[in-house]
Amino acid sequence: MSLGPYASFIVTSYLLVMVVVLILIAWIAIDYRNQTRRLRELDASGLARRSGRNAAEIR
Amino acid sequence: MAWTDYRFDADQLSLRRNETKQATLPAATAATITDAMTLIDLANPTRFLTLTARLLPWLSALTAVLLLIGLYQSAVAPDDYQQGATVKIMFIHVPNAWLSMFVWGVMSLAALGTLVWRHPLADVAAKAAAPIGAAFTFLALVTGSLWGRPMWGTYWEWDARLTSVLILFLMYLGLIALWRAVEDPSRAARAAAILTLVGAINLPIIKFSVDWWNTLHQPASVIRIGGPTLDRAFLMPLLVMAVAFSLLFVTLHLAAMRNEILRRRVRALQLMQARQRPA
Numbered sequence: 204m205s206l207g208p209y210a211s212f213i214v215t216s217y218l219l220v221m222v223v224v225l226i227l228i229a230w231i232a233i234d235y236r237n238q239t240r241r242l243r244e245l246d247a248s249g250l251a252r253r254s255g256r257n258a259a260e261i262r
Numbered sequence: 263m264a265w266t267d268y269r270f271d272a273d274q275l276s277l278r279r280n281e282t283k284q285a286t287l288p289a290a291t292a293a294t295i296t297d298a299m300t301l302i303d304l305a306n307p308t309r310f311l312t313l314t315a316r317l318l319p320w321l322s323a324l325t326a327v328l329l330l331i332g333l334y335q336s337a338v339a340p341d342d343y344q345q346g347a348t349v350k351i352m353f354i355h356v357p358n359a360w361l362s363m364f365v366w367g368v369m370s371l372a373a374l375g376t377l378v379w380r381h382p383l384a385d386v387a388a389k390a391a392a393p394i395g396a397a398f399t400f401l402a403l404v405t406g407s408l409w410g411r412p413m414w415g416t417y418w419e420w421d422a423r424l425t426s427v428l429i430l431f432l433m434y435l436g437l438i439a440l441w442r443a444v445e446d447p448s449r450a451a452r453a454a455a456i457l458t459l460v461g462a463i464n465l466p467i468i469k470f471s472v473d474w475w476n477t478l479h480q481p482a483s484v485i486r487i488g489g490p491t492l493d494r495a496f497l498m499p500l501l502v503m504a505v506a507f508s509l510l511f512v513t514l515h516l517a518a519m520r521n522e523i524l525r526r527r528v529r530a531l532q533l534m535q536a537r538q539r540p541a
Contacts, residue, residue: 209348216355216404226397231517234525235517235520238525242524242531245532
C-alpha cells in the first residue's frame with residue numbers, strides 16, 4: 204500500500220484520531236476507578252445512602 | 263431535602279408511587295400502570311447502572327470489531343483519481359464531523375429533558391456527552407485541516423463551514439466550563455440546558471453553510487437529495503467507519519454517564535458526612 208507524496212498527512216491524521224480516542228477511553232476508565240474508590244471509602248466510614256444501598260451494590 | 267438526595271432516591275420514590283396507585287385503582291388499571299411504571303423505572307439512575315453494566319462489554323466488543331473492519335476497508339480502498347491516497351483521510355474526518363453535530367443534537371434533546379420533563383438522567387446525559395462531543399469536533403477540525411493542506415493548499419480558511427464548526431467547538435468548551443464553574447448540579451444543569459438549546463441554532467448553519475455561502479469546503483456528497491455521489495468503493499468504508507464511530511460514542515457516553523451518576527452519589531454522601539460532623 205503506497206500512500207504517495209502526502210503520506211505524512213494521512214498517517215498523522217490516523218495517529219491523532221487514535222491518540223485522542225485512547226485518551227478519552229483512559230480518562231473515562233480512570234474516572235470510574237476514582238469514583239468507585241471514593242464510594243467504597245465513604246461506605247467504609249459508615250455512611251449509607253437513603254435507599255440503604257452501599258458502595259458494593261453500585262456496579 | 264438536598265437535590266441530590268431527591269434525584270438518587272428516585273427508585274424508592276417510584277416504588278412508593280406504584281404502591282399508592284395500586285391500592286386505590288381496579289386490578290386491570292393497576293396492572294397497566296405497573297407496566298408503564300416498569301418502563302419509567304428503567305430510566306432511574308440505579309436501574310440505568312445495572313443496564314449499563316450489562317451493555318458495556320458487548321458494545322465495546324462490537325465497536326472494536328467494527329473499527330477493525332472499517333480500518334481494514336480504509337487501508338485497501340483505492341486511490342481517488344484526483345486526490346490520490348489523501349482520500350483515506352475522509353474515512354476518519356467525515357464520521358468525526360457527523361458526530362460533532364450529532365452529539366450536540368443528543369445534548370439538545372437532553373436539554374429539553376432537563377427543562378421540560380426534569381428527567382433525572384437528562385442533565386447527566388448532557389454533561390457526560392460534552393467532552394466526547396468536543397473531542398470529536400476537535401478531531402474533525404484537525405483532520406480536515408490536514409486534508410485541506412495538500413488538497414486546497416492551506417490548513418485553514420475562514421469560510422462558512424470551517425468557521426461554524428470552530429464555533430461549535432468553542433461552544434462545547436464553554437459548556438464544559440459552565441458545568442465546572444457552577445457547584446450546584448441542578449443550577450448548572452438549567453443554565454447549560456438553555457445554552458445548549460441556543461447553540462443548536464448552529465447545527466443547520468453548519469449543515470447548510472456549503473449551500474448558502476460560497477465556501478472552499480465541498481458540498482454534501484453522502485447525505486443529500488438524490489443520493490450519495492461517492493463511488494461504492496469509498497462509500498462502504500465510510501459507512502462502516504461512521505457506524506463504528508457512532509457505536510464508540512454510545513459506548514463512551516454510557517460509561518461517562520455511569521461515572522457522572524457515581525460522582526453525584528459521592529457528592530451526596532460527602533454532603534451527608536459534612537452535616538453529621540459535629541460543629
